[in-house]
Amino acid sequence: MNDIVLQGIACRFGEVIDDGTKLLYLKPGCLTEAAEVKLLIDHRGKGLATTDDALQIHIGEKFLAFRYSIPDSWSEKFSESADDVDCYVPVSVGFSVDKSEMMTIEGVAVKVITEATLNEISITSSAPAVKTTYARVMSAETCGTLVDDSERLELIGRYINIHRKAKAAENGGVVEYAHATSPYDRASDLFTKALAALL
């Protein structure tokens, strides 16, 4: 197994999603995976991986979890500190709609998707429509199977959403969907750990 993984939640089901142009509702159980699902950046390019190699996905009743095994050659040194770097990025998905219907609720149209095929998962540089998506880097040694870890991944996504809101409150209401601790924060954390080890 590779030393480092990038993993998180890429989509949620059973929630009304506002993508800025319309409202969508992905019915639980609506999504099936294409023969090859890709991991892309901003929905473009050749991609980082596919489900034929280093990408795993788990489509649950309420969410879509994924795990990408980062190649060993990229950074062996980073694996030692991967768990200490508290950072995350937003994630989106691209899918083709196989079956849908329009529902009007209080005069507002909602596109209800009942069947769809997942084509790709993307790390995005912009805001995701599903606000609680994220991906973060972890060392593989702390991971179980993706299915076993998926409930925890889902919970972390909810927590990260609270963190984004808290940071926005300090930032004039502007939500930043990507976050990384500063070098000062990391150094401070290491110092605190070193002190704790002396006790």
Add this chain to the structure above:
Amino acid sequence: MSGDIEYLDAGFIASAEPREDTRQAGTRPTAGGVPTVIRTEFKIGRENEPKESK
């Protein structure tokens, strides 16, 4: 409609250039004009305890 491609980005329109999201996402009401600041310690930790090395 069947066959549509959807991307779950805020403000992303299928088959068109991504447009800038101009909405004030995350703006929250303030009491008396004073921003409410919540400081959250961001510590998630590991997914599981490290496995025993063999």
